[in-house]
Amino acid sequence: EAQVTQNPRYLITVTGKKLTVTCSQNMNHEYMSWYRQDPGLGLRQIYYSMNVEVTDKGDVPEGYKVSRKEKRNFPLILESPSPNQTSLYFCASSVQGSYEQYFGPGTRLTVT
């Protein structure tokens, strides 16, 4: 089954404790992206990757890092999480950046 998986689905952590949210897709998609969803703000892009070893900043990259060492994986790293990073995070993949996006199930992160 074609899908995008994210782990963990839920995470409560404390300020400053490094964390990684994993994302994996099995559709051989070139393009992968991370979004955060906040009430009233819709989906805002954090980082995206057009291919292996190619990443670029989205609209709200501050406080986040990503890597794309393999085509199927695109982890999101928060080196020193802060409360304003409390949000719902979605990973998505597609054939190309402007094509239909396939979203993962989401990761709800709370930073206290």
Next chain:
Amino acid sequence: GQQVMQIPQYQHVQEGEDFTTYCNSSTTLSNIQWYKQRPGGHPVFLIQLVKSGEVKKQKRLTFQFGEAKKNSSLHITATQTTDVGTYFCAGEIQGAQKLVFGQGTRLTINP
């Protein structure tokens, strides 16, 4: 900043009433896509519009792309409780090769 604006932010209707959400961009779009997110779920692709003035239908849903390719709408006829959710538009700014999402319209329905 947000380049694709979507209104209204919320809409509550009685079951059987119609519903419309609008999407506007300050710049010309190469294409526009619509997604639906059920409560507690993730966005799911509905449709893509590419041509100026294009109209597409999916059962009770009608999607339009404006002549200038700067605005779009989604109209649902005779809403049902299964239509509950948040509807997002996402436009590709010409030359950007990525999508910019609107803020979404959250639809709730009184059965």
